[in-house]
Amino acid sequence: MRILVTNDDGIFAEGLKLLAAALEPIADVVVVAPDREQSASSHSLTLNHPLRMKRVREHWYAVDGTPTDCVNLAVQGLLKECPPDLVVSGINYGLNLGGDVTYSGTVSAAFEASMHHFPGIAFSQEIGEGASFSASAELAHDMVRVLIQGGLPKDLLLNVNFPAARPNGIEWTRLGKRTYRQTVVEKLDPKGRKYYWIAGTPEWEEESGTDYQALTSGFVTVTPLHLDLTDYAGLERSDKLRLQFDRLNVSHDASQSAEPSA
Ligand code: MN
Secondary structure (H helix, E strand, C coil), X not given: CEEEEECCCCCCCHHHHHHHHHHCCCCEEEEEXXXXXXXXXXXXXXXXXXXXXXXXXXXXXXXXXCHHHHHHHHHHXXXXXXXXXXXXXXXXXXXCCHHHHHCCHHHHHHHHHHHCCCCEEEEEEXXXXXXXXXXXXXXXXXXXXXXXXXXXXXXXXXXXXXXXXXXXXXXXXXXXXXXXXXXXEEEECCCCCXXXXXXXXXXXXXXXXXXXXXXXXXXXXXXXXXXXXXXXHHHHCCHHHHHHHHCCCCCCCHHHXXXXXX
């Protein structure tokens, strides 16, 4: 059993160190992680400059790129001849709930694993009174052990969040919805030019069954994800739009209206 461990908080993050250590008794652990913090780097892939991988110590490698870069370099390069059975990401400093998974470098590393047909799990820790990365790492170990025993399906893609307080249990959830009160703070620099900070306190819809609800009720949340973002219900209810789109002259005079593709 080989497990690739990465994160978006950087190779020196406490959560990564504890997660890798917790998994060592059950697998050969290889760490490939960004050389600095890459939080909110989303599913970004570096294509416009070369990447370097530096061996930090045995089985630990730092990459000057994003978590997605790390997974790529690991599964298509470093571990090409000895691919991992599982990719885990984290333990992230801070939660990744609801739609925030789309910003998250931690979760995107698991997305990337999934795109290469490896099972992936993202772990994130709520920061607050009682938060213990070591207790969460222990629980992550237990969860991974159970998942390995179950056979690790290739399409396994889980987003796990640990509450700060000692958990009441583990709940399987769906992604919650943030009704974000995201604000943009505008200020002036010493030269009188404007600059901006994206800030704000997230607010969430109170709905049962969501990761937000379960987490705030003190549970570890496990949300199965997939990368098929198709809105199947939307396909069903698009009849009126389909008719309107059918009336658009798409196939005629295409040669005259064609723009060079981007
Ligand atoms: Mn992070």
